[in-house]
Amino acid sequence: MNTRSMKGWLYLIPAIAFLGVFVVYPLFDVVVYSFEEGYNSASQTFFGTGTYNFSYVLRDTYFIQALKNTFILVIITVPLSTGLALLISVGLSSIKKLQELYQTIFFLPYVTNTLAVGLVFMILFQKTAYTDGFVNQIIHLFGGSSVDFIDGPYWAKMTVMCIYTVWVVMPFKVLILTSALASVNPDYYKAAKVDGTSSWRIFYKITLPMISPMIFYLIITGFIGAFKAYGDVVAIFGTNLNAAGMNTIVGYVYDMLYGDGGGYPSYASAAALVLFAIVLTITVINLLIQRRSVQTS
Amino acid sequence: MKIVLEHITKRYPNRNKKIGGLVTAVEDFDLTIPDGKLVALLGPSGCGKSTTLNMICGLEDPTEGKIWFGDTDVTRLSPEVRGVGMVFQSYALYPHMTVLQNIMFPLENLKGADKLSRDEMVRRAEHAASLVQISELLERKPSQVSGGQQQRVAIARALVKTPKVLLLDEPLSNLDARLRLTTREEIRRIQRETGITTVFVTHDQEEAMSISDEIVVMENGVIRQVGKPQRVYDEPDNLFVSKFLGTPPINVFEGHVERGQLYIGTERVLDVFQAPDGPVTVGVRPEGFVVDADGPFTCGLVAVERMGRDTSVVATHDALEAVQMRAIVSSDARVDTSASNVRFRLRPEKTRLFDAQTGQRIHFVGETMEEPAEVMAREARAAAGAPKPEAGATA
Ligand SMILES: Nc1ncnc2c1ncn2[C@@H]1O[C@H](COP(=O)(O)OP(=O)(O)O)[C@@H](O)[C@H]1O
Ligand SMILES: [Mg+2]
Numbered sequence: 001m002n003t004r005s006m007k008g009w010l011y012l013i014p015a016i017a018f019l020g021v022f023v024v025y026p027l028f029d030v031v032v033y034s035f036e037e038g039y040n041s042a043s044q045t046f047f048g049t050g051t052y053n054f055s056y057v058l059r060d061t062y063f064i065q066a067l068k069n070t071f072i073l074v075i076i077t078v079p080l081s082t083g084l085a086l087l088i089s090v091g092l093s094s095i096k097k098l099q100e101l102y103q104t105i106f107f108l109p110y111v112t113n114t115l116a117v118g119l120v121f122m123i124l125f126q127k128t129a130y131t132d133g134f135v136n137q138i139i140h141l142f143g144g145s146s147v148d149f150i151d152g153p154y155w156a157k158m159t160v161m162c163i164y165t166v167w168v169v170m171p172f173k174v175l176i177l178t179s180a181l182a183s184v185n186p187d188y189y190k191a192a193k194v195d196g197t198s199s200w201r202i203f204y205k206i207t208l209p210m211i212s213p214m215i216f217y218l219i220i221t222g223f224i225g226a227f228k229a230y231g232d233v234v235a236i237f238g239t240n241l242n243a244a245g246m247n248t249i250v251g252y253v254y255d256m257l258y259g260d261g262g263g264y265p266s267y268a269s270a271a272a273l274v275l276f277a278i279v280l281t282i283t284v285i286n287l288l289i290q291r292r293s294v295q296t297s
Numbered sequence: 298m299k300i301v302l303e304h305i306t307k308r309y310p311n312r313n314k315k316i317g318g319l320v321t322a323v324e325d326f327d328l329t330i331p332d333g334k335l336v337a338l339l340g341p342s343g344c345g346k347s348t349t350l351n352m353i354c355g356l357e358d359p360t361e362g363k364i365w366f367g368d369t370d371v372t373r374l375s376p377e378v379r380g381v382g383m384v385f386q387s388y389a390l391y392p393h394m395t396v397l398q399n400i401m402f403p404l405e406n407l408k409g410a411d412k413l414s415r416d417e418m419v420r421r422a423e424h425a426a427s428l429v430q431i432s433e434l435l436e437r438k439p440s441q442v443s444g445g446q447q448q449r450v451a452i453a454r455a456l457v458k459t460p461k462v463l464l465l466d467e468p469l470s471n472l473d474a475r476l477r478l479t480t481r482e483e484i485r486r487i488q489r490e491t492g493i494t495t496v497f498v499t500h501d502q503e504e505a506m507s508i509s510d511e512i513v514v515m516e517n518g519v520i521r522q523v524g525k526p527q528r529v530y531d532e533p534d535n536l537f538v539s540k541f542l543g544t545p546p547i548n549v550f551e552g553h554v555e556r557g558q559l560y561i562g563t564e565r566v567l568d569v570f571q572a573p574d575g576p577v578t579v580g581v582r583p584e585g586f587v588v589d590a591d592g593p594f595t596c597g598l599v600a601v602e603r604m605g606r607d608t609s610v611v612a613t614h615d616a617l618e619a620v621q622m623r624a625i626v627s628s629d630a631r632v633d634t635s636a637s638n639v640r641f642r643l644r645p646e647k648t649r650l651f652d653a654q655t656g657q658r659i660h661f662v663g664e665t666m667e668e669p670a671e672v673m674a675r676e677a678r679a680a681a682g683a684p685k686p687e688a689g690a691t692a
Contacts (some may be wrong), residue, residue, distance in 0.1 A: 145628055187389035195403035195458070196377025205402075209393040 034269035037110060041263050053270035062242050063271060066252040076225040077165040082218050085173035090269050093181045103178060117168060118235020127150035146162035157246055164232055173218050180214035216290045220283055227279050249275045298366050298461035298494050300330040300353060305362035307348050322348040323518045335488045335495045337505035340515035346498040350464050353496060354378050382455030387468040388447050390439040397435040398665055400454045420491050425453040429487060445476045452487065463495040469504060481508050502542045514538050536656035539580045539649055548622040554580040566594045567643050569650060569661035576653040585647025586624035588632055592642035601632050610637055
């Protein structure tokens, strides 16, 4: 090894040590835990090794519910937020006046605390003995009957959850897409204009392919982010998510560790590994699709 | 298609919002581009060449003035109605489409009665590709072909709709020096073959001089001179044009005229009959110096460089505007390289006088390679005290 690369490794030592202690080792530990059956966290002993933890988790109705919730959240919010962000970004880039002001406004949710946003959402949607809440008043205005979005039927709660998630992830996506749109060489648009291309065709044939790497990036990170949803759910529905029927996979993992029925690191680890497997699969599929369809110049 | 620009002016809102107001990119631009010719818009960066081209194209509306294509007023028409093809400096080839798809793209936009069948589109695209000699590249992506080939693809795409006017904005500036030479000949060939009226933007005077039928020299949004390249080089209307054309550039001195004699420093260097007395700016082309031990013009010798068939003498002079001057002399000229001075004689047909204030050309007798008969006639007129034909020649 020459002195140059020695130096390189030397500089990397702090980062490697940090990652090793806080990322690699816990990861390794999770795998070990997940195969230890009947682990007792007080005595730190276990009966034997095997796949029982996985079969328990996969048969647990709470886990099945969490899995279902997470999937619904992912399937609805990822396409919806990405599509909406694209729409908003295209709109923003075509505005000439006050463009920066609008961009700032759209970015505000990004710097706002999740719990504060959740609280606001709860107030907007909640129905109490004293008030119907803002959203219900609007529903009344259009002649509908009020719904309890926070403690009511499942689909109502899921609606709030989806709207909330879309709203929270929007600013980041808008930011990424507006800068992607701004980085497209204007000569492409001029050339298309000289050839009399309609604006829809310009968007579909030129803009979209040009920014497709960024769209794919957003879809992949969107999937990963939505699968890891937890804090947002707590912000709206409180910590007893199993009772609310709104738990997510990460929520289930957390409950298994620290919740009322907690103290089961083995079950938690098994559930975490299931989540890991799902995210890995979806990311690999995404990357395969991307490699086939995205062209970079 | 003859193109006429009638008093075109273009003002943009200032890009720097703090300063605000309007920026005049092109001012009172009056130009006729003859049918079937290749015309170059030439000038330094920021002088308004692209703006002018974009107005001819229809990408920008002129603030004032009119644009005619033949007998049609196209000032307010959009580009696709005008029937123009444009090649951009960056080529603007769509990276996600193949070369064939790129060339076909303009055809796919055609609607209604003009709509073409797929086969017809491919046929026309292939024809355009063969014109620029890239037929074997059609299935490649732009990133898989060389810069010169990308350039040709861009030209094929501009030509596929058989436009009446071809516009090229700095089409060679992304190519390396060697490729630039061959590609500009290629553009010339395509232009000749198609006979399409072509406007070519460049800041490179050599490029403009070598391939255009006519050059338009611009400065700060204003036309400084229009004409055949050699003519503009030989007979610049003003100091700016004379300095902008030619490599190595013209050598500029401060001088003055006294009773038909040109003085640089204290030396009387040339007869300039009929030039008015007073301070002048003198431009001497590098090929305007003749090494002559008895010559009237003494310069400090710096170096003698022999490069290929040229011998250049690098010298200095107190009245020189630049630090050094460069004379290109015949290879059998005898220069004593150990001497500290070198003496020259000036060729009148390579020496140009300009007003020291305005930079406008000042004419003198003998500045052109005229027929002897013409010179005799003029001298006879001068001797007889007849009205003098040269501008400002009343000394
Ligand atoms: N869209 C625009 N907005 C404001 N100013 C512009 C715009 N386009 C060009 N200009 C200004 O107009 C002048 C001429 O520009 P341009 O035509 O691009 O010059 P060239 O092509 O000769 O380099 C420059 O000073 C430039 O800054
Ligand atoms: Mg330009």
